[in-house]
Ligand SMILES: *[C@@H]1O[C@H](CO)[C@@H](O)[C@H](O)[C@H]1NC(C)=O
Ligand SMILES: *[C@@H]1O[C@H](CO)[C@@H](O)[C@H](O)[C@H]1NC(C)=O
Ligand SMILES: *[C@@H]1O[C@H](CO)[C@@H](O)[C@H](O)[C@H]1NC(C)=O
Ligand SMILES: *[C@@H]1O[C@H](CO)[C@@H](O)[C@H](O)[C@H]1NC(C)=O
Ligand SMILES: *[C@@H]1O[C@H](CO)[C@@H](O)[C@H](O)[C@H]1NC(C)=O
């Protein structure tokens with residue numbers, strides 16, 4: 161997940177599921193006052209293009225605008241983005257309004273001229289009575305006759321903002337033949353403000369949860385491969401915008417329409433087609449099956465516990481839809497909503513975790529690292545736990561970090577190679593908790609791990625203390641309850657010291673090492689466990705790092721592989737002083753093999769040149785159960801100057 165996700169602070173509170181006192185029928189949609197629903201489309205009421213001005217003195221664009229209001233206002237942005245003709249090309253706009261229209265013009269450094277029947281722009285009137293026909297084909301013919309050609313003709317109703325791209329196309333038809341429902345996207349995008357945006361909200365009580373339904377009616381033939389961009393903005397020009405507003409967005413269209421949702425808010429989303437959230441562009445979220453009529457959609461929202469349909473909008477065709485919600489923070493703080501069930505719709509906090517997948521499973525642990533900056537703007541998360549609330553992520557300034565034993569925290573192991581749990585997120589501004597279930601893959605490889613204690617208490621350590629008992633575990637994840645491998649030998653190679661020292665041959669006699677403890681396979685792994693003491697003979701200086709390696713044979717196919725583990729050597733008590741400084745390592749391994757008669761052996765290794773090794777068998781009658789204690793926490797695995805990664 162990239163840095164700086166920038167979502168505004170939000171509250172994701174609970175959505176009480178409750179039976180609504182009103183039925184869907186009782187929701188009488190009424191004009192909504194302050195909210196603004198707008199959409200942008202390239203579709204026009206009618207239109208056409210032609211190449212009849214190519215090679216003529218100027219481009220001629222005709223806009224025929226119908227206006228319902230008394231005096232129509234709209235913006236016209238004329239640009240030359242992607243234009244192929246030279247910038248000095250002259251261009252003429254013929255603007256025919258059915259009523260007086262007031263046009264705000266942005267034309268960058270282009271200098272189009274205007275002819276109009278009824279248009280006011282700036283403080284000047286440009287009125288011309290050249291054209292007595294005010295619509296359609298006759299208008300096209302008049303303009304064509306008058307100027308010797310026509311580049312485009314577009315009929316629009318109640319436009320709010322017209323983005324017009326000038327330019328001619330030699331591949332356009334010779335004649336401009338007016339077509340109804342013309343798709344003018346190549347040269348024009350019009351933003352419309354939905355005049356009849358409606359909702360049904362219960363009077364009185366100010367709600368902090370609301371649903372917005374967008375019903376996009378365009379047919380499959382109008383659907384481009386580009387997703388429809390949906391923006392949700394909460395504004396309050398006069399005060400602070402409402403923070404903890406919970407929004408359910410229901411987006412219905414035919415299934416080939418995909419959606420891209422851009423919001424600074426926590427919204428829950430139900431969409432008929434696949435959708436993306438702008439902040440996580442790499443991952444697509446899946447569609448829901450939604451009813452395709454008004455009553456059905458309103459009924460769905462009600463089932464989700466939303467009594468207020470803040471807006472319901474039918475949109476004929478769109479590339480962009482914007483919901484601008486006018487919601488202000490009240491003067492006095494109200495008490496937070498009570499916890500209850502949330503609708504099964506994906507919200508942004510949840511989507512963030514689904515998409516960023518901050519979990520990782522190792523051979524014996526679940527690890528979660530969440531970078532707080534990536535959460536910036538999402539509702540403040542105060543706490544992250546696993547299903548077991550005692551398994552809580554620790555936090556420092558920059559991260560949430562959780563590392564827990566795979567056998568704890570109600571983690572379920574499935575089919576030998578998967579672990580299942582849930583993240584439970586607590587949000588600052590509400591009592592609601594968000595649950596994010598997850599499954600993570602467990603590695604299917606051979607592992608070597610070193611422990612400090614006889615009971616192989618999790619977590620393992622990268623540190624090998626000299627002159628002290630150390631506990632070595634070889635593990636392999638297997639779906640079948642059968643011994644699959646045999647540990648042939650293990651050895652230790654101290655850095656800077658040639659040659660590698662053979663340390664252990666577990667099959668050899670145990671000597672005084674003690675009893676063999678059958679070890680139960682844990683966490684679906686076959687385990688082989690040994691103990692040994694590493695005493696550098698002579699007690700002299702030893703290098704900081706060493707490599708433990710074991711050779712393992714697969715019983716069923718006889719092949720042998722090696723596995724290594726880098727460890728840091730650490731002195732915990734003064735070494736014996738009587739022995740020569742360059743004496744070779746002496747190591748004793750006591751080994752006990754789980755559930756088998758492959759018994760552990762205790763071996764001393766002597767240098768062929770200096771037979772001064774020191775042997776320290778370790779009694780091995782300890783319960784050999786890998787376990788964890790509740791107090792294990794992040795950071796108990798020490799960092800060391802040596803790499804602790806192991807490799808085959
Ligand atoms: C006009 O349109 C161009 C190209 O789409 C855009 O870059 C510019 O910002 C727009 N200007 C206004 C004032 O909307
Ligand atoms: C319309 O009025 C503006 C501003 O006075 C003027 O610059 C422009 O040339 C006029 N256009 C036409 C076609 O008369
Ligand atoms: C419009 O004007 C043209 C000439 O410019 C004329 O031939 C035509 O009859 C007029 N039509 C109407 C409906 O006035
Ligand atoms: C969407 O569906 C596909 C195929 O059914 C699945 O692989 C994918 O995980 C789903 N994505 C999400 C975010 O649920
Ligand atoms: C917080 O913890 C993470 C993960 O352990 C670590 O990478 C990061 O450096 C720590 N940040 C601070 C400020 O200690």
Ligand SMILES: *[C@@H]1O[C@H](CO)[C@@H](O)[C@H](O)[C@H]1NC(C)=O
Nearest residue numbers: 714715716717718719720721
């Ligand atoms: C023997 O089995 C192991 C474990 O499945 C496998 O990794 C290895 O490649 C096999 N060796 C041969 C020679 O088939």
